[in-house]
Amino acid sequence: MVSPRTVRNLKREWRDNWLAKVGVVLVVAMVLVAVFAPFIAPYNPRSQSLDDNRLPPMGFSKTENQTSSEFVDGEAQVVSEEVTINATWDHPLGTNQLGQDMLSRVIYGARTSLLVGFFGTLFAMLIGVPIGLVAGYSRGRVDDALMRFADVMLAFPSLVLAVALVGLWGRATFRIPDPFVALGLAPGMPGSVVIPGTVIAVVALVTWVWFARVARGEALSVREEEYVKAARSLGASDRFVVWKHVLPNSLTPILVLGTIQIAAIILLESALSFLGFSGTTLSWGFDIAQGRDDLATAWWVATIPGLAIVLTVIGINLVGDWLRDALDPGLGGEGGSGA
Amino acid sequence: MTDPLVRVEDLRKYYFEQDTLVDRMLGREQQSVKAVDGVSFDIHRGETLGLVGESGCGKSTTGETLLALREATGGSVGFDGTDVFGMGRAELKSFRRRAQVVFQDPFSSLDPRLTVGDIIGEPLLIHGQSDSAGRRERAKELLERVGLSAGQVDRYPHEFSGGQRQRVGIARALALEPEFVVLDEPVSALDVSVQAQVLNLLEDLQEEFGLTYLFIAHDLSVVRHICDRVAVMYLGEIVEIGTTDDIFDDPQHPYTQALLDSVPRAATSEHGRRVDALAGDVPSPRNPPQGCHFHTRCPHAREACRAEPPAYDVSEGHEAACFRLDDDHAYWESDPIAQNATGEDTSEHAPESTSEAD
Numbered sequence: 058m059v060s061p062r063t064v065r066n067l068k069r070e071w072r073d074n075w076l077a078k079v080g081v082v083l084v085v086a087m088v089l090v091a092v093f094a095p096f097i098a099p100y101n102p103r104s105q106s107l108d109d110n111r112l113p114p115m116g117f118s119k120t121e122n123q124t125s126s127e128f129v130d131g132e133a134q135v136v137s138e139e140v141t142i143n144a145t146w147d148h149p150l151g152t153n154q155l156g157q158d159m160l161s162r163v164i165y166g167a168r169t170s171l172l173v174g175f176f177g178t179l180f181a182m183l184i185g186v187p188i189g190l191v192a193g194y195s196r197g198r199v200d201d202a203l204m205r206f207a208d209v210m211l212a213f214p215s216l217v218l219a220v221a222l223v224g225l226w227g228r229a230t231f232r233i234p235d236p237f238v239a240l241g242l243a244p245g246m247p248g249s250v251v252i253p254g255t256v257i258a259v260v261a262l263v264t265w266v267w268f269a270r271v272a273r274g275e276a277l278s279v280r281e282e283e284y285v286k287a288a289r290s291l292g293a294s295d296r297f298v299v300w301k302h303v304l305p306n307s308l309t310p311i312l313v314l315g316t317i318q319i320a321a322i323i324l325l326e327s328a329l330s331f332l333g334f335s336g337t338t339l340s341w342g343f344d345i346a347q348g349r350d351d352l353a354t355a356w357w358v359a360t361i362p363g364l365a366i367v368l369t370v371i372g373i374n375l376v377g378d379w380l381r382d383a384l385d386p387g388l389g390g391e392g393g394s395g396a
Numbered sequence: 397m398t399d400p401l402v403r404v405e406d407l408r409k410y411y412f413e414q415d416t417l418v419d420r421m422l423g424r425e426q427q428s429v430k431a432v433d434g435v436s437f438d439i440h441r442g443e444t445l446g447l448v449g450e451s452g453c454g455k456s457t458t459g460e461t462l463l464a465l466r467e468a469t470g471g472s473v474g475f476d477g478t479d480v481f482g483m484g485r486a487e488l489k490s491f492r493r494r495a496q497v498v499f500q501d502p503f504s505s506l507d508p509r510l511t512v513g514d515i516i517g518e519p520l521l522i523h524g525q526s527d528s529a530g531r532r533e534r535a536k537e538l539l540e541r542v543g544l545s546a547g548q549v550d551r552y553p554h555e556f557s558g559g560q561r562q563r564v565g566i567a568r569a570l571a572l573e574p575e576f577v578v579l580d581e582p583v584s585a586l587d588v589s590v591q592a593q594v595l596n597l598l599e600d601l602q603e604e605f606g607l608t609y610l611f612i613a614h615d616l617s618v619v620r621h622i623c624d625r626v627a628v629m630y631l632g633e634i635v636e637i638g639t640t641d642d643i644f645d646d647p648q649h650p651y652t653q654a655l656l657d658s659v660p661r662a663a664t665s666e667h668g669r670r671v672d673a674l675a676g677d678v679p680s681p682r683n684p685p686q687g688c689h690f691h692t693r694c695p696h697a698r699e700a701c702r703a704e705p706p707a708y709d710v711s712e713g714h715e716a717a718c719f720r721l722d723d724d725h726a727y728w729e730s731d732p733i734a735q736n737a738t739g740e741d742t743s744e745h746a747p748e749s750t751s752e753a754d
Contacts, residue, residue, distance in 0.1 A: 283505035284515075287568065290465055291519040292492030301518075305509045 063384060070383035080375025087369050091167040095235060095243030098161035102339055103247055106156040111355040114151040114159065118143045119354070153344070153358045154351060163365050165247070166341040170369065173256055173326040173335075174319040180261035181318065185268025186304075186311060192269070193276025194299050204273065207266045215263040216328060222259050223334045229254035230336035251337035256329050260322045271314050275307030282306070309384040316377030320370040327366055341366050399477065400438035401576055401608050402462070407435045407471035409454070409461045413682075429682050431457040433632035434471070439576070444602065444609040446623030446640070448616060448655070450678055454632040455612045456500075459578045462610075463495055464488065475576070493523060496569035500581035502561035506553040512539070512564045513549035519571040538567040543597060559590035563597065570601065576608045584615060595622055616659050620644055628652045631689040632681055633705075638714030648716035650694050688718070691733070696720060699730035 071077055090097060113119045123140045126133055144151065150159035192203040210218075232249040239248070279285060280303060288298050327342030329335060335343065341362035348359025409432040432454040439445045447455050460466045462473045464480050473480040475491060483491055499505035506515055516538050517531030525531055536546035542563040553561055562582060569577055579598065583591040599622060601607060613619050619626055620640055627637040628651065636649040647653045654674045674693045679685055685692050691701035703726075706717040719727035 282507075283499045283501055284507040286460075286465060287497070287499060287505050287565075288518065288522070290463060290492065290497045291522050291568075291572070292489045293518075293522045297522065302507050306507065 067380075067383040070379055074379060074382070076375050077379035080372045080377075080379060083368055083372025084376055087167055087171060087372065090164055091171045093237075094164045094168055095237045095246040098158075098164045098246065100158040100161045101245050101247060102157060102161040102165040104157065104245075106152075109148065109152050109156040110154055111351065111358070112142065112148050112152040112156075113144045113355075114357050114361065115144045115146070115149045117151075117357070150361050151355070151357045153347060154355070159344075159357065159361050162339065162344055163341070163362055165339040166344060166362055166365065167369075168250055169253065169330070169335065169337055169340040170323045170326055170342075170366070172250075172252055173260060174323045174369075174373075176252075176257045177260035177264065177322040177326070178315050178319045180257060181264040181322075182268050182311065182315060184261060185265035185270075186272045186307075188265070189269035189272025189274075190276045190299055190303055190307065193273035194280050194295065194303055196277070196280075200273070203269070207269050210263075210266045215325060216332075218263055219256075219259040219325075219329055219334065220332070222262065223255055223329075226255060226258075228334065228336045229258070247339070251335075251339070253326075253330075253335040253337060253340075256326055256335045259329065259334070260325050263325065264318055264322060267314060267318060268311060271310055272307055275310060276303050279303045279306045310381075313377055313381040313384065316373055316380060320373045320377075323366060323369060323373075327362075400474075401441045401476055402439040402610070403474040404438070404458075404462055405436050405472050405474070407432055407458065407461060407473065408469040409457050409466060410469040427682060430632050430684060431681060432461060433681075433684070435629070435632070435634050436471075437627050437634060437637060439608055439610055441575075441608055442602075442606055443624040444611050444622055446619040446626040447610060447612045447629060448614060448619050448626060449629035451614060452678060452681070453629045454681070455614075455629055456580050458629070459497065459580050459610060459612050463497060463578060464491070465497075489523070493572045494574050495576045495578070496572065496574040497578040497580060498562070498565050498569050498582045501585055502558050502565055503553075503585075505565050506561055508553055511550050511552055512544075512556070515553070515564060516567045516571055519568060523572060534571065535567070538571060539564075541570070541601075542567045543593075557590075558586050559594060562586060562590075562594055566594075566597065566601070570605070573605065574607070576610070578610045578612070580612045581614065582611075583618060584613065591618065598622065616644075616656065628655065631678060631684055633689055633717065635690065635718070636714075636716035638716075642714040646714075648714070648721055649690075649718045650696050650720075651690050652716070654695075697733050698727055699733060700725070700727040702733070 111119070118141055120139055120141050122137055124135055124137045126135050128134070148158050148160070150163065152158055153162070188203055188207070192200040231252040231254055233252060234249050235243075235247065237243045238246050276299075282302075285298055285302055288302055293301075326335065326340070327345060330337075330340040330342030331346040333343070333346070337343070344362040345359045348355065348357075348362075351358055408430070410428040410430050413427040413429065435454075435458055437445065447458060449455050457466065461468045462480070464473075464483075468481055475495065478487070478491075480488075480491060506512070510518070513532050513535040516535035517528070520531045520534060532549060536549050539549060540546050544560060544563055544567075548556075553564065556564065562585075566582075582598070583594050586594060595618065598609070602609060609622075611619065611623055623640050625637065625639050626643045627634045628643065628649065629635070630651050636643065636647065636652045638648075643652060644656065647656055651674075658674075675695075676693050679689070679692055685702075687700075687702040687704055688694070688697075688706050691697040694701065700719060706719050719725040
């Protein structure tokens with residue numbers, strides 16, 4: 058299905074476009090971090106040590122007023138002194154209010170974000186692409202009905218929809234045992250990965266419209282190609298034509314949109330976790346929500362997971378740009394002008 | 397003469413504008429574009445009928461409608477005695493087996509994501525041959541037959557030139573061993589040198605498999621080369637039909653005459669010949685002229701041409717839809733009308749100047 062020309066274009070873009078390399082490195086790094094989190098994380102991200110709360114990340118220090126009461130001359134006196142707390146290599150990215158290691162939390166948060174990003178996009182595609190292809194290929198009333206419905210979905214603010222769906226279904230979460238921990242390779246780490254089902258369902262229901270619209274546009278143009286007419290003149294059924302011709306020839310922009318949507322979905326996941334819908338606390342969005350209260354005293358609690366989101370989204374977007382640039386001219390050059 | 401393989405009677409294909417739900421709710425009147433407006437012809441077994449005309453006259457639409465690729469607005473098409481538009485699903489599928497089409501644009505007619513082996517094998521897959529090795533063998537066979545090599549079976553369309561792609565398109569059309577092939581301008585997108593090769597291939601295949609062709613074209617020299625009979629179309633109607641020799645040596649309809657006159661010639665004696673191009677453009681099929689569709693551009697037009705459309709009879713050997721062929725027609729008594737250069741304007745008031753007529 059991938060023609061040699063496509064591969065050539067991918068390689069050329071890869072050579073000429075250093076941003077593509079940055080993107081791929083970022084994405085691959087994030088995926089590796091998420092997969093091997095139990096080995097990379099220095100601490101169990103859930104274990105608390107309240108004494109070490111709000112430690113600053115490396116390179117920073119914080120000053121804190123420590124009050125203690127002493128007996129001076131038989132009289133109780135409140136002494137307030139300014140203490141400087143330096144960062145330690147024990148917690149390179151600092152700790153949060155509960156003394157949980159931020160580095161470990163960010164590493165584990167990648168799992169939730171990437172899971173939601175990947176599966177959310179996958180399900181959004183599975184809903185949106187067939188609807189869009191059918192609408193675009195059949196045109197007429199089917200198209201009108203499906204696309205008006207999609208427009209209604211689009212007009213709905215996604216967060217409101219998410220809140221409504223969570224309210225409707227409650228929180229569905231699936232716990233999957235972490236294979237590394239189960240095999241005893243990473244003692245002391247959380248024993249299971251939480252897949253936030255509700256969040257995945259919600260982001261899929263919110264974003265499928267984009268896939269439907271792009272798939273419809275592609276189907277509209279592909280159905281006018283003469284090879285579609287040729288297939289029909291051979292006696293092919295509509296299902297055959299859509300599956301064999303319209304889908305493969307619409308796939309490139311859909312995949313590119315997919316990479317862009319992963320980024321958007323990770324942001325949406327953060328917003329939903331921020332509101333507490335994900336059913337797990339190991340999420341970048343949840344940490345941002347936690348850190349928001351302490352922005353004045355411990356800015357890193359919210360900023361570090363925020364940076365992780367930014368890096369991931371940039372990486373995925375760069376990969377998406379690379380795919381778009383490399384795949385589009387490949388097809389544009391192949392097609393001739395219509396009759 | 398035996399029964400024709402294809403009999404097209406009064407075929408009509410109108411496109412309607414302002415046909416959406418909103419338009420209907422607002423009670424807007426439907427506007428029709430008469431792409432094909434009452435076309436009749438027969439195609440006999442083993443012959444090649446040429447269908448020629450300017451672009452936009454409805455040639456390709458005729459070809460696609462008679463194959464039931466587009467829904468006809470009216471008329472009927474008989475294929476081997478069966479009404480094509482009355483066919484059920486199963487019947488239609490077996491009709492698709494027997495009637496094939498080769499498209500104009502060899503770049504758009506092959507799916508860029510399939511190998512040519514898959515493309516040529518696709519008709520077999522659609523018609524129930526699920527064994528993929530067998531399909532591949534047949535594709536190789538067909539590639540050889542159309543002058544490509546069997547080793548190219550795994551290549552993609554973009555690795556071929558236009559002429560080679562058109563050969564692949566022909567191989568696909570032949571995969572099901574059809575009896576009738578619509579050739580929709582099969583060579584007009586190709587270089588002249590390649591055109592001749594493809595035309596020769598088509599002729600060879602016709603002889604070998606006993607094919608019947610409907611050859612749609614706008615290039616008259618190509619048509620003269622390959623066709624047994626020719627039908628000339630203008631604005632959705634056939635204005636003249638006859639054997640190739642009759643049409644080229646003795647054109648009856650003023651439009652055919654003008655069309656033949658406009659062909660550039662190679663002879664040196666013709667050098668510097670002034671071509672009396674037709675005045676004006678083709679009128680819009682949205683609002684075709686009353687009466688004879690050609691009267692707005694015809695050098696012989698008279699008032700009578702506006703009154704009613706001329707008719708022709710397919711059963712005759714050589715027929716043209718023009719009143720001038722009828723010695724007793726009221727045409728000869730009526731006044732000439734002058735031409736206006738815009739063509740689309742069919743104003744009822746004839747201008748004073750009649751200098752251009754005759």
